[in-house]
Amino acid sequence: MTDLEDRLRRDLRKFASHARPESISGPQTPQVQRASRTVRWLAPTAAVLAVVGTIAGVSLAGAHGPRTGSGQPTRSQTTAGMPRYYVAIVSRIIDGDTTVTTRAVVHDSASGAALASVRVPRLVTHGSAIAPSISAASDDRTFVITETGGNPPDHRLAWFFLLRVAANGQSVRLTRLPISVPRSLAIGGAELSPDGTRLLMQEQSCHVGGCYYTGIRVVTIATGAVRTWTTRATGAPFDVSWAGNSTVAFLWGKRYRLLNATSGGGNLLASRPIASPAAQQYGYVPGALVTPDQTKLITSTVQNIPDSNGTDTVVAKIIEMSARTGKLLRILSTTTVHGATRGGQGSAGILDDDCAVLSLAPTGTNVLVSCFTFGRVDNNSFTPLPGFPSGSSSGIGGQDTAAW
Amino acid sequence: MAGEPARASSLADRVGVACLGGESSVPVQDLFRDHWLELVRLALVMVGDLATAEDVVQDAFERLHQRRHSLRQPSSGLAYARSCVLNGCRLVHRRAAIARKYGPRLAGQPEPSGLDAMAAVDDAGEVMAALQPLPRRQREVIVLRYYADLDIAEIAATLRITPGAVRTTISRALAALAQSVGRTDR
Numbered sequence: 001m002t003d004l005e006d007r008l009r010r011d012l013r014k015f016a017s018h019a020r021p022e023s024i025s026g027p028q029t030p031q032v033q034r035a036s037r038t039v040r041w042l043a044p045t046a047a048v049l050a051v052v053g054t055i056a057g058v059s060l061a062g063a064h065g066p067r068t069g070s071g072q073p074t075r076s077q078t079t080a081g082m083p084r085y086y087v088a089i090v091s092r093i094i095d096g097d098t099t100v101t102t103r104a105v106v107h108d109s110a111s112g113a114a115l116a117s118v119r120v121p122r123l124v125t126h127g128s129a130i131a132p133s134i135s136a137a138s139d140d141r142t143f144v145i146t147e148t149g150g151n152p153p154d155h156r157l158a159w160f161f162l163l164r165v166a167a168n169g170q171s172v173r174l175t176r177l178p179i180s181v182p183r184s185l186a187i188g189g190a191e192l193s194p195d196g197t198r199l200l201m202q203e204q205s206c207h208v209g210g211c212y213y214t215g216i217r218v219v220t221i222a223t224g225a226v227r228t229w230t231t232r233a234t235g236a237p238f239d240v241s242w243a244g245n246s247t248v249a250f251l252w253g254k255r256y257r258l259l260n261a262t263s264g265g266g267n268l269l270a271s272r273p274i275a276s277p278a279a280q281q282y283g284y285v286p287g288a289l290v291t292p293d294q295t296k297l298i299t300s301t302v303q304n305i306p307d308s309n310g311t312d313t314v315v316a317k318i319i320e321m322s323a324r325t326g327k328l329l330r331i332l333s334t335t336t337v338h339g340a341t342r343g344g345q346g347s348a349g350i351l352d353d354d355c356a357v358l359s360l361a362p363t364g365t366n367v368l369v370s371c372f373t374f375g376r377v378d379n380n381s382f383t384p385l386p387g388f389p390s391g392s393s394s395g396i397g398g399q400d401t402a403a404w
Numbered sequence: 405m406a407g408e409p410a411r412a413s414s415l416a417d418r419v420g421v422a423c424l425g426g427e428s429s430v431p432v433q434d435l436f437r438d439h440w441l442e443l444v445r446l447a448l449v450m451v452g453d454l455a456t457a458e459d460v461v462q463d464a465f466e467r468l469h470q471r472r473h474s475l476r477q478p479s480s481g482l483a484y485a486r487s488c489v490l491n492g493c494r495l496v497h498r499r500a501a502i503a504r505k506y507g508p509r510l511a512g513q514p515e516p517s518g519l520d521a522m523a524a525v526d527d528a529g530e531v532m533a534a535l536q537p538l539p540r541r542q543r544e545v546i547v548l549r550y551y552a553d554l555d556i557a558e559i560a561a562t563l564r565i566t567p568g569a570v571r572t573t574i575s576r577a578l579a580a581l582a583q584s585v586g587r588t589d590r
Contacts, residue, residue, distance in 0.1 A: 002578075004531075004578060004581060004582050004585065005550060005578070007529075007530075007531045007585075008531055008535075008546065008550040008581070009550045009551070010529075011529035011530075011531040011532045012449055012531075012532070012547065012550055012551040013551065014529065015448070015449055015529065015532050016445035016446075016448055016449050016551060017445075018448065018454060019441065019444045019445045019448050019454055019457065021441055023454070024440070024441070024444055024454070024458055025458070026436075026437060026440050027433065027436040027437060027440055027461075027462065027465045028462060028465075166455050166456075166458065166459045166462075167458060167459045167461075167462025167463065167466075168455075168458050168459070168462065170455060170458075171455040171459075
């Protein structure tokens with residue numbers, strides 16, 4: 001054996017020895033019931049990531065959490081069907097109230113432990129800042145962060161970032177997606193499809209006289225191809241979300257509707273209405289997420305019970321209801337707040353917004369909620385989780401800033 | 405890393421024992437659990453970053469886990485796992501190369517993945533540095549030969565090339581390395 005071969009063996013082993021048993025996590029076994037879906041998304045997602053890497057190639061940052069053994073998700077910690085990680089957006093106002101800094105923080109869904117984080121470049125500073133929104137693909141490692149901001153029609157902008165969590169959750173990679181939106185459009189509610197290939201958003205067309213919601217926009221990430229569903233009818237789509245890979249759910253008026261997103265675009269109101277949560281006081285319709293099989297809605301209800309002290313007892317529930325009949329199927333969790341103070345309009349108008357479903361896992365049974373407290377609901381129980389909202393983010397307009 | 409050559413050899417010996425799928429077989433989980441460290445280290449010497457290496461091996465595990473009932477030759481489980489890991493490493497290199505070519509960086513370089521990676525870079529050694537510019541195939545055979553201690557036939561099976569091609573590639577890689585290291589030594 002030559003000297004060179006000796007040196008090769010020695011140097012290669014020395015380098016490889018930096019992977020030590022205590023510094024790496026073992027294999028994370030995929031959920032069995034998700035295997036077939038994973039097969040379906042794997043190829044398109046790989047294609048998207050390759051294209052994203054090819055065209056944009058803007059690797060921004062990769063920040064890593066401490067590599068301690070603690071806090072790493074293990075099979076014994078996870079609940080069946082629960083995504084391994086959730087990502088929360090944390091924004092802070094610094095520099096004397098002039099600048100917003102934002103980080104995306106990866107948390108272990110089982111324990112809530114923060115595993116890794118990455119700084120998200122900000123599109124705009126505090127003056128017109130809107131908290132970025134985040135949505136997830138069904139592989140529980142691929143997320144898209146959307147930032148919008150500016151004052152229409154002059155400074156309307158949107159940035160999209162692909163956030164990819166490492167298999168062990170200990171590092172993240174953030175990449176700017178090569179997606180642009182015409183400046184005549186204001187967009188909102190961007191949601192990543194379960195297979196990670198498309199972005200869904202509601203769009204608002206703005207002109208000199210003002211802005212009008214015009215419809216729904218689906219962008220294929222790999223190609224930038226756009227399909228839109230619009231209407232001239234008075235109204236606007238809200239609470240857009242995916243209900244499986246080929247169907248879009250949205251709120252129109254006081255009813256949720258399902259739209260076939262595999263067609264080439266067209267009339268928004270050619271969509272199918274489904275049963276919807278009842279409008280609350282002041283006409284507010286709670287946000288709802290439709291399960292991938294489109295048979296159920298996960299939503300929230302808030303009931304205010306006046307007490308003798310001039311305050312309210314507020315009972316908030318996360319419920320599952322039939323998309324066909326509207327019948328209540330299950331109460332997933334209940335939160336009771338005593339002594340809530342009435343606002344100017346009574347408490348309902350204020351408190352209703354405090355209980356919302358944020359993100360539904362691919363199984364359709366595990367849901368991230370912010371119902372006075374942030375947490376996850378699974379197996380008919382609520383588990384509080386950290387990371388959302390950040391204590392210092394008040395004053396920044398909020399969207400859905402946690403997802404799995 | 406004392407004792408690694410013996411360990412690697414014993415793992416190679418077990419190639420014919422590991423069995424995927426089947427009612428009474430060794431499942432994919434066991435295969436990866438038993439060889440996780442070895443596979444991560446293999447990926448590490450290929451991609452140079454521990455977090456990426458773990459990611460590559462986890463992806464390979466998930467791919468094999470999904471296909472555990474359809475593998476034609478379950479007895480070659482470990483060799484196939486190595487092959488999957490090397491494929492994942494190629495993908496990492498390809499994406500990195502494309503990103504370097506087309507991607508204007510908006511921010512600085514990605515932060516190194518912790519102290520381990522920083523120490524690894526410092527300790528990489530001259531030969532490791534000389535390995536990086538080699539063509540991908542040459543790098544792979546060198547790593548499989550001198551890190552994993554595979555023989556010519558096992559390398560051929562892992563990379564799905566002929567034994568003759570393995571010998572030729574090793575010879576060319578060693579010549580290139582000798583030239584590179586010699587230049588530095590002078």
